[in-house]
Amino acid sequence: MPRAKPTPEMEEEAEEVRQEVEGTGEVEGVPDAGEGGGEEEEEKEVSFDELGLDEQLKRALRKKGIAKATPIQKEAIPLILEGKDVVAKAKTGSGKTFAYLLPLLHELLKLSSEGRIRKPAPNAFILVPTRELCQQVYNEASSLLEFCTSKLKVMQVTASMSDKDITVALSGPPNILVSTPACVATCISKGIMRGPSIKESLSMMILDEADLLLSYRCEDDLKALIPHIPRSCQSILMSATSSPDVDKLTKLLLHNPFILTLTEVGRAKDDVIPKNVQQFWISCDAKDKMLHILALLKFELIQKKVLIFVNSIDAAFRLRLFLEKFGIRSAVLNAELPQNSRLHIIEAFNARLFDYLIATDDAKTKEEKQTDKENKKESRVSRKHLQQTLDAEFGVVRGIDFKNVFTVVNFDMPPDPAGYVHRIGRTGRANKTGASISLVSAEENSTFEEIKHMLQEVEKKDTDCISPFLLLTKDAVESLRYRAQDVARSVTTRDIQEARRQDIKNEILNSEKLKSHFEENPRDLDLLKHDKLLSSKEIPAHLRDVPDYLIDPKTKEASNAVKLSRAAMGIDKPQRRKRQGFKGGSGKSRDPLRTFSAEGKSRRRGRKDREGEPDRRKKSKKTES
Numbered sequence: 001m002p003r004a005k006p007t008p009e010m011e012e013e014a015e016e017v018r019q020e021v022e023g024t025g026e027v028e029g030v031p032d033a034g035e036g037g038g039e040e041e042e043e044k045e046v047s048f049d050e051l052g053l054d055e056q057l058k059r060a061l062r063k064k065g066i067a068k069a070t071p072i073q074k075e076a077i078p079l080i081l082e083g084k085d086v087v088a089k090a091k092t093g094s095g096k097t098f099a100y101l102l103p104l105l106h107e108l109l110k111l112s113s114e115g116r117i118r119k120p121a122p123n124a125f126i127l128v129p130t131r132e133l134c135q136q137v138y139n140e141a142s143s144l145l146e147f148c149t150s151k152l153k154v155m156q157v158t159a160s161m162s163d164k165d166i167t168v169a170l171s172g173p174p175n176i177l178v179s180t181p182a183c184v185a186t187c188i189s190k191g192i193m194r195g196p197s198i199k200e201s202l203s204m205m206i207l208d209e210a211d212l213l214l215s216y217r218c219e220d221d222l223k224a225l226i227p228h229i230p231r232s233c234q235s236i237l238m239s240a241t242s243s244p245d246v247d248k249l250t251k252l253l254l255h256n257p258f259i260l261t262l263t264e265v266g267r268a269k270d271d272v273i274p275k276n277v278q279q280f281w282i283s284c285d286a287k288d289k290m291l292h293i294l295a296l297l298k299f300e301l302i303q304k305k306v307l308i309f310v311n312s313i314d315a316a317f318r319l320r321l322f323l324e325k326f327g328i329r330s331a332v333l334n335a336e337l338p339q340n341s342r343l344h345i346i347e348a349f350n351a352r353l354f355d356y357l358i359a360t361d362d363a364k365t366k367e368e369k370q371t372d373k374e375n376k377k378e379s380r381v382s383r384k385h386l387q388q389t390l391d392a393e394f395g396v397v398r399g400i401d402f403k404n405v406f407t408v409v410n411f412d413m414p415p416d417p418a419g420y421v422h423r424i425g426r427t428g429r430a431n432k433t434g435a436s437i438s439l440v441s442a443e444e445n446s447t448f449e450e451i452k453h454m455l456q457e458v459e460k461k462d463t464d465c466i467s468p469f470l471l472l473t474k475d476a477v478e479s480l481r482y483r484a485q486d487v488a489r490s491v492t493t494r495d496i497q498e499a500r501r502q503d504i505k506n507e508i509l510n511s512e513k514l515k516s517h518f519e520e521n522p523r524d525l526d527l528l529k530h531d532k533l534l535s536s537k538e539i540p541a542h543l544r545d546v547p548d549y550l551i552d553p554k555t556k557e558a559s560n561a562v563k564l565s566r567a568a569m570g571i572d573k574p575q576r577r578k579r580q581g582f583k584g585g586s587g588k589s590r591d592p593l594r595t596f597s598a599e600g601k602s603r604r605r606g607r608k609d610r611e612g613e614p615d616r617r618k619k620s621k622k623t624e625s
């Protein structure tokens, strides 16, 4: 695809995005990349022992196998321990959560040991834009506190909880509250938390994914909070991308903060996209995207696990149904699912119970729904339906710490460069290797050019940061064209709507049973199989398997190379059968989820028979030859 010359508007926008992503801030006491040694100077590794953290926290980190601080932790932790307000902007997956959790817990452990903890309300707020992040931050804080003798208590509270549950959760009250600005503002307006008590107890407030907080329309909620925040409260603001919103929040909540930006964190120049992530793109017609992703997955040309981003829930289910007809199972993460189903899908994916997760960014869905809502203002049913279907706190891209995602695929291009940064940030986390592949149609070329331009500007490179993906040959794509076109046509809008309904029904059913089950068996976390087949039809052999004669030598060679690199990285096969969290026995008798598979008896019998029979592929090859 010829590279379009950047227009003046693009130049201007790229400059804006560069400013956003790199930020421009004064930093006292932190040498910027320009001073002293050049950028090529190696980043000096710092262990947590050198950061003056409480011994119990260091022990917790050792147990997690974490010894060295990341650049953002090395710079931010001492500043926060000094009591400074800090705005930290560092790339995705760089350890921002621990960068604020560790000094926060250190301070509270110190206050607790000196008997100086004031109790009428939480001592710290950690405010995040989405429920998924609430759960993630809550888990990280709890895992650190497990190793601390002190009785510090952390709780999470989200809008999905009843007033009664929230009141119970806040009784005590917890030392640390993880929540969303909307939920905290509601607790105050309902009197569940009292302003004067907050003013007396709050010593630290953290805003994580700060730039997103305002785009979730949290500004009013944050403004409602400000009168109750004592001047003595230390405020920390974290984000991977910046935006005018972050500057607005900084002025709104912080007093004379330290600004740590990407390039000023340590000496080594920090990248917007981690260096260990290789970025590729494939130019293809919008109507051939299914064909291309089928070829990538069927010929195993990309490393599993794969996180596939699409821009709408319908597109997610269309892709899931399409892939399923070729025997490729996947799950869909979307805003319509109950919260604990979404969390279980993330946990199941992280536990490698399935390899392909199709995720929808909420932005477009939110806008679509918002437009629907505005258009159907008068109809109460639609508003109620919209409220039920779209969880306003849902976010799948930002900050979710997906484990071991090796490839992120932009099936649809993200709406803007910041969205691209956050999507790619789901791979290559904690310095692991990763890759991204973007399927770019002609209609998406301008967005793609903006993204490439932004990356070049920020990385200060004159070569493209995103390379053409050469492993997928035209022959390989054409070898699947007719099958793919037939199957794509067979996936009707009705199928998609039916699949969405069935998926929600299954998940709600599972969610209710799950909730009661896990309340009794908190440890017994059997992760839902979210990649259940949606269609009950048998997968015909000619779709499930690609006959050898169809695969050209170059594709075979490329596929073997990917398999070899997988073996070299020591990635074992996904544990499809291994149940997490079950102790002893077959686990079958104790597995409450086995009782309500959505596939019903006939399907189970069918699958059982299938499991018993010899491998059909061998049989089909024999008949073919």
Ligand SMILES: Nc1ncnc2c1ncn2[C@@H]1O[C@H](COP(=O)(O)OP(=O)(O)OP(=O)(O)O)[C@@H](O)[C@H]1O
Binding pocket: 066, 067, 068, 069, 070, 073, 090, 091, 092, 093, 094, 095, 096, 097, 098, 239, 240, 398, 399, 400, 401, 425, 429, 430
């Ligand atoms: N010092 C460290 N050494 C190794 N791994 C770390 C370290 N600190 C954090 N991690 C791990 O790195 C992963 C990413 O951390 P985290 O989610 O805090 O990144 P982040 O910067 O918040 O990413 P995002 O911008 O997507 O929110 C987590 O799995 C975390 O456990």
